[in-house]
Amino acid sequence: MKKTVSIVLSIVLLISFAACTAKKHYRDDTACEALAVNAMSAITLSDTSLTFTEKGEISLSVEPYISEAVSSAKECAVRFTGGASFDEFGIFHCADETETQNVKTILENYLESKAKDEVYRSYFPGEEYKLDEAEVKIFGNYVSYAILSADNRSAFFAEIDQLLLEA
Secondary structure, eight states: OHHHHHHHHHHHHHHHHHHHTOOOOBOSOOOHHHHHHHHHHHSOOSSOEEEEOSHHHHHHHSOHHHHHHHHHSSEEEEEEESSSSOOEEEEEEOSSHHHHHHHHHHHHHHHHHHHHOHHHHTTSTTOHHHHHTOEEEEETTEEEEEESOHHHHHHHHHHHHHHHBOO
16 A cells, blocks of 8 residues: 555656646747737836837947847847836847847846946936846747836736747
């Protein structure tokens, strides 16, 4: 009896472990602009957002890190508030895993540079936590970053995950 219970428990544990480590599969055919529009509906921003979806618009308008990420990706959509807060997010669609990792590294460096910039941090007193808690996540061949409040950041990433997750 003990042996049977042991075997059954071992099988249940093995199945549970396998289920926990199952890799998610994401779509690779969704436009970044469509993802951004849907993400905007899931979060609340304090100001009208400026929108950049064309590579030329972004590379002429924002930091070198974002320009580098844009030039590395197939397409992108970036949103940020027009001077009222640190709220910002971007979605980048990459061609393959190598490009995805490259864009992720670029965006992590971008967030780190913003978080360390004392002059930039002083623009919106009380919102520095958004810079400190900013995140980059990968969803298949998509890379997203968010400089948002905890609730908005969570809702943003959940929305992107839901939109890209294959059924």
